[in-house]
Amino acid sequence: MNQSRRxxxxxxxxxxxxxxxxxxxxxxxxxxxxxxxxxxxxxxDTTVCIGCRRCEFACRGAHDIPNGEMKxxxxxxxxENMRRPDVDALTVVNQFENPENTARPIDVKxxxxxxxxxxxxxxxxxxxxxxxxxxxxxxxxDKCIGCRYCMVACPxxxxxxxxxxxxxxxxxxxxxxxxxxxxxxxxxxxxxxPMEALTYGKRFELVKLARKKIEANPDRYINHIYGEHEVGGxxxxxxxxxxxxxxxxxxxxxxxxxxxxESIQHAxxxxxxxxxxxxxxxxxxxxxxxxxxxxxxxxxE
Amino acid sequence: MKKxxxxxxxxxxxxxxxxxxxxxxxxxxxxxxxCNQCHACENPTYxxxxxxxxxxxxxxxxxxxxxxxxxxALVTIDTLANLYExxxxxxxxxxxxxxxxxxxxxxxxxxxxxxxxxxxIECHKPGALRDDLTxxxxxxxxxxxxxxxxxxxxxxxxxxxxxxxxxDEPLAGGTxxxxxxxxxxxxxxxxxYETDEDNPIVTFYHDAHSDxxxxxxxxxxxxxxxxxxxxxxxxxxxxxxxxxxxCQSCHDCDTDNDKDCLKCHDTKEKPPFDHQTTGWVLSRxxxxxxxxxxxxxxxxxxxxKTCTACHKNWENGTFKHSVTGFIFDENHExxxxxxxxxxxxxxxxxxxxxxxxxxxxxxxxxxxxIQKRTLQ
Numbered sequence: 001m002n003q004s005r006r007x008x009x010x011x012x013x014x015x016x017x018x019x020x021x022x023x024x025x026x027x028x029x030x031x032x033x034x035x036x037x038x039x040x041x042x043x044x045d046t047t048v049c050i051g052c053r054r055c056e057f058a059c060r061g062a063h064d065i066p067n068g069e070m071k072x073x074x075x076x077x078x079x080e081n082m083r084r085p086d087v088d089a090l091t092v093v094n095q096f097e098n099p100e101n102t103a104r105p106i107d108v109k110x111x112x113x114x115x116x117x118x119x120x121x122x123x124x125x126x127x128x129x130x131x132x133x134x135x136x137x138x139x140x141x142d143k144c145i146g147c148r149y150c151m152v153a154c155p156x157x158x159x160x161x162x163x164x165x166x167x168x169x170x171x172x173x174x175x176x177x178x179x180x181x182x183x184x185x186x187x188x189x190x191x192x193x194p195m196e197a198l199t200y201g202k203r204f205e206l207v208k209l210a211r212k213k214i215e216a217n218p219d220r221y222i223n224h225i226y227g228e229h230e231v232g233g234x235x236x237x238x239x240x241x242x243x244x245x246x247x248x249x250x251x252x253x254x255x256x257x258x259x260x261x262e263s264i265q266h267a268x269x270x271x272x273x274x275x276x277x278x279x280x281x282x283x284x285x286x287x288x289x290x291x292x293x294x295x296x297x298x299x300x301e
Numbered sequence: 302m303k304k305x306x307x308x309x310x311x312x313x314x315x316x317x318x319x320x321x322x323x324x325x326x327x328x329x330x331x332x333x334x335x336c337n338q339c340h341a342c343e344n345p346t347y348x349x350x351x352x353x354x355x356x357x358x359x360x361x362x363x364x365x366x367x368x369x370x371x372x373x374a375l376v377t378i379d380t381l382a383n384l385y386e387x388x389x390x391x392x393x394x395x396x397x398x399x400x401x402x403x404x405x406x407x408x409x410x411x412x413x414x415x416x417x418x419x420x421x422i423e424c425h426k427p428g429a430l431r432d433d434l435t436x437x438x439x440x441x442x443x444x445x446x447x448x449x450x451x452x453x454x455x456x457x458x459x460x461x462x463x464x465x466x467x468x469d470e471p472l473a474g475g476t477x478x479x480x481x482x483x484x485x486x487x488x489x490x491x492x493x494y495e496t497d498e499d500n501p502i503v504t505f506y507h508d509a510h511s512d513x514x515x516x517x518x519x520x521x522x523x524x525x526x527x528x529x530x531x532x533x534x535x536x537x538x539x540x541x542x543x544x545x546x547x548c549q550s551c552h553d554c555d556t557d558n559d560k561d562c563l564k565c566h567d568t569k570e571k572p573p574f575d576h577q578t579t580g581w582v583l584s585r586x587x588x589x590x591x592x593x594x595x596x597x598x599x600x601x602x603x604x605x606k607t608c609t610a611c612h613k614n615w616e617n618g619t620f621k622h623s624v625t626g627f628i629f630d631e632n633h634e635x636x637x638x639x640x641x642x643x644x645x646x647x648x649x650x651x652x653x654x655x656x657x658x659x660x661x662x663x664x665x666x667x668x669x670x671i672q673k674r675t676l677q
Binding site for chain 1: 429430434435437438440441442444445448452453459460461528
């Protein structure tokens with residue numbers, strides 16, 4: 001009895017100390033301890049990609065989305081429109097004209113960038129989103145309440161929502177093939193890429209590789225690794241011959257995307273103080289109003 | 302005992318030094334090179350070779366070039382034998398064509414260390430998980446090399462162009478390996494250009510230039526890309542090369558001189574050049590010569606028709622008359638050249654009646670013809 005009581009006090013003390021130790025201004029979506037040197041990434045070389053769309057095929061296959069036959073993906077007409085990742089296509093390839101060589105358009109694969117400081121993790125009010133140690137940003141469908149805050153927060157507008165599903169619609173996005181990568185496997189798109197335009201490896205090694213490539217071929221690449229610093233760094237990074245703005249990759253500062261909104265939002269939800277105070281205030285007003293009404297009723301009688 | 306021990310250690314130490322310096326990598330460069338041309342660090346090891354990315358072996362003398370006739374005709378690529386029928390790569394054909402570009406062999410065998418020419422797999426290892434990310438994997442290397450040019454031809458990237466699924470019918474002509482090994486790019490017979498000049502038509506006998514005039518493809522096609530000729534979408538590849546410059550490298554002509562223009566420009570197609578029109582029919586032997594063997598310079602002017610003008614060593618005793626197709630009988634064997642070829646007119650057929658009476662000629666010839674031919 002004594003023992004368990006002592007334990008209880010101990011545990012309560014630890015919890016109390018824990019709560020006291022966490023302050024809203026220190027909360028960060030990208031947990032610093034997770035961002036180890038060993039986290040993985042992918043380097044996309046858009047000068048190598050030929051737009052064969054095999055990554056789209058493999059991605060669907062790896063995520064139980066009907067993917068048809070491989071030869072269906074030889075269809076070039078899809079490039080007429082700009083596409084975004086969607087619930088049934090977690091990655092898509094877009095094609096851009098190459099003014100220097102019209103016969104060789106530039107193909108750019110789009111998917112979740114797996115930010116080091118993910119805004120979706122920050123924005124998720126139920127903590128369904130998380131940044132994993134291997135670099136993946138994943139989410140727990142069971143926890144998700146479908147608020148779609150992640151879609152609003154994402155600086156790359158990646159998460160998609162199953163609007164057409166009436167029952168249990170899910171958020172969908174590239175999960176870095178977490179089921180495969182967590183056990184040392186490689187993402188399905190990287191595995192199938194015939195040109196090896198996608199290189200999977202430790203992020204810091206990919207940055208080194210990208211720098212070497214730029215150094216060795218200064219005419220081939222612009223001197224910019226997209227994703228090295230954008231929104232605080234991303235696991236997926238890009239090399240290109242042209243300005244990334246022209247390839248529909250949004251221009252971002254080096255500041256992490258969660259930024260200022262995070263401290264406000266976390267301050268609101270972390271201790272439930274503002275909501276509780278708000279409810280208390282409203283409750284108080286109601287209670288006062290009720291008393292008043294009661295008095296009025298009483299006086300009316 | 303101490304001496305023995307010290308000796309033992311010395312042997313071990315020197316042994317270590319010797320072994321550590323021996324290249325253990327079987328494809329290690331063989332030519333005398335500075336280590337730092339390939340290795341970034343001072344003491345490269347087998348496990349950590351610290352190779353500089355893309356060492357520049359294309360510098361003259363470092364990469365090995367072999368003549369296209371001397372290379373493997375076909376290379377079978379069957380790394381995906383469990384999924385697809387093997388891809389047959391027409392290596393010799395590609396080697397021949399690669400001579401037209403600046404790269405030559407090195408356009409595929411890039412960064413080949415001095416020594417043997419290596420297969421792709423020696424450097425590019427299969428699998429996407431590699432220790433050294435700076436060297437692309439085998440799959441990327443294969444596809445990169447093939448699609449780099451073939452993309453410009455067909456503008457598609459359909460897998461079936463190379464990969465036939467296991468058990469499926471191979472592509473047309475895909476199984477006859479002997480035929481494929483002998484396949485060479487057909488040479489265009491004739492190109493008719495339409496120009497903006499008053500006499501617009503320029504007829505270029507392409508095959509004659511390569512087959513008869515002894516030109517190599519690279520003499521004109523100095524810096525080609527595959528797509529310029531093989532582009533299936535733009536079949537009539539625009540002539541980027543400066544035509545006058547190319548022709549003038551052999552044909553001496555003044556572009557400001559109207560008379561010279563008419564040599565090529567005409568209102569209709571010109572017939573191919575026939576040497577007979579110059580008054581000299583090319584014989585069996587002369588046919589095999591290139592223009593420049595007889596004509597020097599860029600003016601193909603009239604030459605002295607006397608045999609000895611070119612064949613300076615043809616004197617009595619050193620000349621085998623049988624090469625002309627005519628063998629003397631024993632009565633004529635010892636004749637001097639000028640006995641029959643009066644005034645040393647070797648291009649004209651000697652007249653027997655100038656020596657012999659008309660009764661024995663022409664029934665009895667001074668020898669026998671081993672082939673029928675007209676001596677000019």
